[in-house]
Amino acid sequence: MVYLPDRPLSDDALLANLDSAQAPALLMLTAHVTGEVSVLRPEWRPDLAKLPGGGYAPETATSIRDHCRERLLPLLDSQAEWPELPEDSVRRAICSWLMGEDSEDAQALAEVAFTPDQADPRAADWDLAQVAPERTLRAVVIGAGFSGLLAALRLKQAGVPFTILEKSSNVAGTWAQNTYPNCRTDVPSHVYTYTFVPHDWETYFGTQQAIFDYLNEFALKNGLLEHVRFDTEVTATRWDAASASWTVETRTADGDVSSTEAEVVVSAVGQLSRPLIPRIEGLDAFEGPVVHSAEWDHDLDFTGKRVAVIGTGASALQFAPAVARDAAQVTIFQRSAPWLRPTPELRKPIDPAERWLFAHLNHYRAYYRFSIFLPRLIGNLPAATVDPDYPPTEVSVSAANDQLRMQLTDYLIEQAGDRRDLLEKIIPDYPPAAKRIIRDDGTWVSTLKRDNVRLIGQAVQRIDKDGVWSGDEHVPADIILLGTGFRASEFLMPMKVTGVDGQDLHETWGIDASAYLGITLPGFPNFFCMYGPNTNTVIHGNLVFFLECQAAYMLSAVRLLASGSHTSMDLRPDVFADYDDEVTEESAKRAWGWSKTHSWYQNAAGRSTIMWPLPARTYYERTREVRTDDYQLS
Ligand code: NAP
Numbered sequence: 312m313v314y315l316p317d318r319p320l321s322d323d324a325l326l327a328n329l330d331s332a333q334a335p336a337l338l339m340l341t342a343h344v345t346g347e348v349s350v351l352r353p354e355w356r357p358d359l360a361k362l363p364g365g366g367y368a369p370e371t372a373t374s375i376r377d378h379c380r381e382r383l384l385p386l387l388d389s390q391a392e393w394p395e396l397p398e399d400s401v402r403r404a405i406c407s408w409l410m411g412e413d414s415e416d417a418q419a420l421a422e423v424a425f426t427p428d429q430a431d432p433r434a435a436d437w438d439l440a441q442v443a444p445e446r447t448l449r450a451v452v453i454g455a456g457f458s459g460l461l462a463a464l465r466l467k468q469a470g471v472p473f474t475i476l477e478k479s480s481n482v483a484g485t486w487a488q489n490t491y492p493n494c495r496t497d498v499p500s501h502v503y504t505y506t507f508v509p510h511d512w513e514t515y516f517g518t519q520q521a522i523f524d525y526l527n528e529f530a531l532k533n534g535l536l537e538h539v540r541f542d543t544e545v546t547a548t549r550w551d552a553a554s555a556s557w558t559v560e561t562r563t564a565d566g567d568v569s570s571t572e573a574e575v576v577v578s579a580v581g582q583l584s585r586p587l588i589p590r591i592e593g594l595d596a597f598e599g600p601v602v603h604s605a606e607w608d609h610d611l612d613f614t615g616k617r618v619a620v621i622g623t624g625a626s627a628l629q630f631a632p633a634v635a636r637d638a639a640q641v642t643i644f645q646r647s648a649p650w651l652r653p654t655p656e657l658r659k660p661i662d663p664a665e666r667w668l669f670a671h672l673n674h675y676r677a678y679y680r681f682s683i684f685l686p687r688l689i690g691n692l693p694a695a696t697v698d699p700d701y702p703p704t705e706v707s708v709s710a711a712n713d714q715l716r717m718q719l720t721d722y723l724i725e726q727a728g729d730r731r732d733l734l735e736k737i738i739p740d741y742p743p744a745a746k747r748i749i750r751d752d753g754t755w756v757s758t759l760k761r762d763n764v765r766l767i768g769q770a771v772q773r774i775d776k777d778g779v780w781s782g783d784e785h786v787p788a789d790i791i792l793l794g795t796g797f798r799a800s801e802f803l804m805p806m807k808v809t810g811v812d813g814q815d816l817h818e819t820w821g822i823d824a825s826a827y828l829g830i831t832l833p834g835f836p837n838f839f840c841m842y843g844p845n846t847n848t849v850i851h852g853n854l855v856f857f858l859e860c861q862a863a864y865m866l867s868a869v870r871l872l873a874s875g876s877h878t879s880m881d882l883r884p885d886v887f888a889d890y891d892d893e894v895t896e897e898s899a900k901r902a903w904g905w906s907k908t909h910s911w912y913q914n915a916a917g918r919s920t921i922m923w924p925l926p927a928r929t930y931y932e933r934t935r936e937v938r939t940d941d942y943q944l945s
Contacts, residue, residue, distance in 0.1 A: 325387065325671060326380065331664035333363040334375040336678040339405045341379040343397040343674060344386055348404035350378065356411055359686045363679055390673045395427045409685060416928045417689055423506065423856070423931065424685040427677050431507035433863050435468035435870075443873045450869070451476060451559045451573040453545045453806070455535075456484020458841035458858045459579030460526060461505065463535050465866045466577075471873075474571060475535065476561055478544035482536070483526040485583050486519055489626070491607040492633035494519035497625060497657075497750040501680045502687060502853055505529070509676055511666060515656040516750070547807040548576055550836060555878035555945075557837065574878070575869055578806075579841040582921070583797040585804065587911075589621065593774035594791075603793040604630055611790065613637040619779045619788035621771055623649055625749050627794025632758040634792065640763050642786050644779065646770040647908055648739040649755075650748045653722045657752035688927045690851030691715070695744035695902045708742045708902050715743045726756035733759060736768035744849050745906035799921060800824065800914035802844055810835035811881065824920045827882050827890050827941070828934055830861055836881040837872065839865040844920045845894050847912070849903060852927040860934040868937040877944040886941045897924035 329337070335357040341350050355375055357365030367375070386393070397405060406421040407413040426432070439448060448471055452463045455477040466473040481487035496503045500512035503522070510525055517525070530536050542564035549558045560570045586603040588594070594601065602608050604626040618638045620631045623645040635641045669676040691711075698709035707713035720738055727733045737756065749755075759766050772780040778787040798804070802824040808816035811834045819834065826832045829846035830839050841861050848854065872880060898904035898919040903912040912921045923930055 324667065326384075328664040328667050329376055329380055329383075329672075331662050332376060332379075332668055332672075332675065333365065333665070333679055333682065334367055334372045335365040335409065335682045336363060336675060337379045338375060339409065339678045339681065340672075340674050341382050342401055342405055343678070344393050345382050346398060346401055347382065348401055348408075350382065351404060351408040353408075356408060357682070359411070362682050362686060365682075393673050395430070396425075406685070409682060410689065414689070416926060417685060419928050420685060420688045420931060421681075424688060425677055425681045426506045427674060428509050429507070433859060434507070435465055435470075435866055437469055437870055437873075439470040439873055442870065446873055448575065448869070448873055449473065449573045450575040450577060451545075451548075451557070451571055452577045452579055453548075453559075454478075454484060454579035454581060454841075455482040455530070455539050456486070456579060456581050457526065457855065458581070458861070459484070459577070460530055460533075460535055461858055461862045462577045462579055462839075462841055462865060463538060464529075464533050465862045466869070467533065467535070467538075469866060469869065469873075471575070471869060473538060474573075475539040476543045476545050476559070476571075477539050477541050480541050480564075481523075481527075482530045482539065483523045484581050485605075486522045486526060488584065489519060489605050489607075490609070491604045491626065491630040493629040494626075495629065495658075496522060497654075498854065499683050501676070502684045503855060505855060506859060509669075509680070511669065512661060513666075514658070514660050516654075516658070545806050547809070548838075549809040550811060550838075552811060552879075555837070575837045575839070575872070577839045577841060577865060578803055578808075578843070580803055580806070582799045582802070582842055582847070585798040585801065586793075587796045587798050588793065589771075589795045591621075591771050591774055593780075596776050597774050597788075597791055598776045599789045599791065601791045601793065603795070605797070613790070615639045616789040617787055618642070619644065619786060619791045620794060621779075621791065622646070622794035622796065624794055624796050625649075625747060626796070627792075628749050628751070628755050630792065630794065631764075632754050635758050635761055635764050638763065640765070641761075642765045642767060642779070642788070643759070644767050644769070644771045644781060645736065647741065648737050648768070649746075650719050650739050650743050651722060651726075651751040651755060652719070652748045653752075654750040655752050657750050658754075659752075684853065684856075687853050688851075688856065690848070690927065692851040692901075692926055695850055697900050697902065697905045703742075703905060705741055705906060705908070708905055712742050712744065712902060719743055719748070723756070726751075726753065730756075730760055733766070736766050739908075741906050741908035742902045744902040745908050746903065746910035746912055747849065796911050799911045802920070803840070808835065808838070810838070822914045822916055823918055824914075825887075825891050825894065827887050828861075828864065828930070829923070830864055830934070831868075831882045833882045833884045833887045836879040839868065841865070845898070845923050846930075847921045848923055848927065849912075852923060852930070856927070857923070857930060860931055864934040864937060867935075871937055871939060871942075871944075875944065879945050880937075880942040881945070883941055883943055894924060898922065900924070 410417045450473040452459050452475045495518045500517040543561045547560040556574045557576045586605045617640045620643045694711040694715045697703045707716045814834045824844040826843045829843035904919040
């Protein structure tokens with residue numbers, strides 16, 4: 312559902328529904344439309360931690376809405392003619408007001424954080440048929456999840472012939488695979504969306520089904536489905552220097568083997584697709600069902616059952632509360648406690664009046680989105696940064712990190728209430744941002760307080776045929792649920808990728824996957840990764856935005872290939888080495904690289920191959936366009 316310009320614009324519904332508008336978004340919209348930046352009063356600056364609402368007293372929010380209503384009223388009839396973008400000076404003022412300072416980072420990111428509905432400023436603005444009509448340039452995209460579909464659309468817009476090879480029978484990747492109860496994103500729906508494809512989300516945080524549907528609709532509407540070969544797994548891909556192309560070998564679900572030639576390969580295989588089955592002694596001996604969160608068995612009936620849950624990451628915190636409602640007993644084995652971020656609206660529907668505004672008030676959705684997106688992109692990297700003089704410890708790595716720790720600890724104390732006995736187990740013993748901070752609306756600790764739930768704050772020792780051992784205690788179980796995460800550090804496994812001179816990607820990497828900007832690496836020409844090494848963010852970015860950056864970079868590289876006389880582009884080893892050194896050095900300065908706690912953010916050697924260690928702005932600027940000098944062109 313999108314903004315409808317032919318709506319009777321001054322109708323009563325619009326005026327009434329304005330009462331449901333978020334005041335910060337409405338103020339910025341008013342400044343945009345009227346050009347009057349004086350509406351952005353300093354005393355009306357929102358609390359960044361409380362967006363999109365802004366944390367105002369109710370009477371302040373009402374005054375803001377009235378103030379905006381008065382200014383917008385005479386302009387409502389001409390809504391369809393409202394300028395698409397604000398004047399530069401107005402945009403600067405909006406940005407400074409929202410962020411509370413005139414930050415260059417924020418100003419640089421504001422241009423991508425505000426996108427009018429339906430605008431796609433990063434769509435391909437060239438066409439292969441015009442740029443290089445004689446040129447054979449075919450692409451294979453491996454994977455049809457969030458990143459693969461985006462890469463495919465960009466290639467389609469540029470007229471580059473492409474095929475998407477998808478190992479499962481669905482598009483949507485992780486959002487097709489993970490169907491456990493209560494599965495939803497913990498990123499606000501309006502920013503867990505391609506910037507150029509807004510959506511009428513029903514909830515503040517999209518459910519698995521809603522995101523699955525969104526991606527399916529995206530694939531359908533953009534004519535991508537007919538390019539997908541489903542149930543087709545890429546087993547290997549091999550560079551041939553003579554033809555400057557890749558041979559991509561596939562195997563179907565039926566076992567049929569074939570190969571496809573392509574000048575360009577885009578790997579969009581995701582990071583969270585291969586379940587991590589823990590190596591716990593005796594797991595195979597257990598006689599009941601053992602189910603991983605990403606391979607949920609919907610026939611399981613928990614009624615009257617004793618269930619053991621192993622792991623307390625984002626997945627377990629979603630499915631365990633649902634299981635606890637049906638099971639006789641749930642015992643949760645926790646190796647390390649999660650930090651929780653209070654999010655009261657986590658499971659709440661969006662007010663229908665506000666959804667109405669998203670559809671009928673021009674730019675409202677764009678400013679709603681901007682209000683939560685820009686602060687996210689700026690994030691709070693200082694709170695995740697190690698201060699060597701602090702001195703850093705496993706409690707906190709800097710004063711800012713300690714402040715975050717105190718805030719999050721207060722929340723856990725409040726949640727525990729009179730169950731003080733829980734505190735020792737639920738307050739993490741590692742610095743915040745060393746791993747993902749999980750959103751919570753009170754469900755987790757209230758689940759732990761249930762009579763039929765027990766939290767064991769120790770790792771599992773071993774498992775036998777009818778239960779789980781923790782220390783000397785045997786906990787009987789009928790079902791074991793694994794919320795043990797994914798083999799995220801094993802990028803692109805088990806696909807064999809053979810580059811220049813027979814170089815094997817996995818031998819090159821060992822356990823230390825790395826790619827320039829997470830996208831390219833030397834010896835593997837014309838090969839681009841989406842969501843590759845070091846492209847995740849903890850409290851300083853947004854995954855979908857990073858995917859859009861990668862797609863933009865890939866597209867500009869393909870354009871370079873298409874428009875020049877060269878047929879291959881191979882990253883210069885010195886460029887890669889400098890980048891790799893920088894990322895290694897910067898990662899060690901962040902809580903997730905520094906801390907010794909277990910996490911999927913580190914590989915087996917303790918190096919962070921997962922997180923982007925610099926500000927989001929740096930990623931955005933470095934990926935805007937490929938730098939020809941970074942590559943050997945031939
Ligand atoms: P995860 O964050 O890696 O958590 C795995 C859990 O299993 C951790 O508690 C871990 O303990 C434990 N574990 C792993 N191996 C173990 C072993 N051998 N013995 C005992 N415990 C073990 O995995 P996840 O919960 O599936 O989440 C993965 C990522 O998926 C998330 O970080 C997030 O990016 C994404 N995700 C997002 C959402 C959402 O948007 N809401 C939902 C689900 C997943 P340690 O902590 O001690 O390692």
